[in-house]
Amino acid sequence: MDARELKTVKKTKFTWSWLWSMPVRLALLLAMSWFIYYEAQLVIPQEADYLEKWSGLLKAHQVEVILCLLLLPVNVIFEALKWKTAVQSFHKLNLWPAVKSILFGNTLGIFTPAKSGEYAGRLLHLQMRESPPGIMANLYCSLAQNAVNLLIGGICFGLNTKFNTLIDNSLTLGMVTFSMILTLLMLMVYFNLGTLFGFVQEKFQRFFKSFSVLGDEILNSHQKVNILSWSLLRYLVYALQYVLICKAFNFDLSIVQLLQGIGVIFLIQSMLILPPVMSLIARGETALLVWSVFGVEADKILLASLTLWMINVLIPAIAGTGVYSLHKYRGVKAV
Structure with missing residues (x-):
């Protein structure tokens, strides 16, 4: 086969690959459009003129919103650096491919409970033989972020007596203690994950035969x-974004009160496992529960939650x- 024929075959293969990806991309876009419309209809009361109020607040506080948007790539980069660190022992990943992995994971995560598709999206960019250690890397990233959320959230819950109204006063100390114990247990698992999987694999060899690498320590x-540090930095960036949005929607609270409320919200969200159609609703309900303690109006709470969701999730x-579309169009590997 001469060079011209080889070029023709490659071109034909590329064209068919591009056509094959079209329905997949279209399905993703349609599913996302329906998802956004459905959740927005559930969260925003139709009888209120929310769009006009939303538009007015955003125009009056453009600086805060722009700063929040500018922090979005910082948030993504921190998560990409965390993922890059988690996989570096078995897959050499540069920053830009890591960012693409995170973004594609977010696409799948928006449709799945507890954003589980986010981790599957990252695995799709690894080779098949790297999937088992990729599962381990995902577990490390998830445990680290949840440990940070639980630790800070538990402290915030205990520091402000207003949160006593959320549960019985006698249970406040128990709630804080439970959060601290859960954080400690999570960190113990985090720093001994390979050993734990090795023990389980030894006891149940039949079920883990194909995933023997799960018992290996990849970090x-x-x-x-380092992964814990990136998780803490990501928490701080996300908290700053939340503060900016709260200021944009005129939450009449001090910075300390805002940070305490944000910490408790993250604490609650870390414990929720919900189907995708309930994720935005749960965010709104959680925000209403926490911010109502400080007397913030319900419309401001819902609009702030929706805005933050659009920036950091949508x-x-x-x-x-x-x-994903660009990857298929160019016919190259994503990473």
Whole structure:
């Protein structure tokens, strides 16, 4: 086969690959459009003129909203650096491919309970033989972020007596203690995950025969600390975004009160496992529960929650769809 014929075959293969990806991309876009419309209809009361109020507040506080948008890529980069650290022992990943993995994971995560599709999206960019250690890497990232959320959330819950109204006063100390114990247990599992899987694999060899690598330790202590550090930085960036949005929607609260409320919201959200159609509703209900303690109006709470969801969940998911489309169009590997 000469060079011209080889070029023709490659071109034909590329064209069919592009055509095959079209319905997949279209399905993703249609599903996302329906998802956005459905959740917005459930969260925003139709009888209130919310769109006019929303538009007015955003125009009056453009600086806060722009700053929040500018922090979005910082948030994504921190998560990409965390993922890059988690997989570096078995897959050499540069920053930009790591960012694309995170964005595509967000696309799948928007449709799945507890954003489980986010982790599957990251695995799709690894080779098949790297899937088992990729599962381990996902577990490390998830445990680290949840440990940070639980630790800070438990402290915030205990620091403000207003949160006593959320549960019985006698249970407040128990709630804080439970959060601290859960954080400690999570960190113990985090720093001994390979050993734990090795023990389980030894006891149930029949079920783990195909995933023997799960018993291998893919990270050293220094890398685990780094992942925790990236998780803390990501928490701080996300908390700052939330503060900016609260200021944009005129939450008449101090910075300390805002940070305490945000910590409790993250604490509650870390414990929720919900189907995708309930995720935005749960965010709105959780925000209403927490911010109502401080006397913030319900319309401001719902609009702030929806705005933050659009910035930190919807935009990355749309960007991930674009990454997937571009990847298929160029006919190259995503990472």
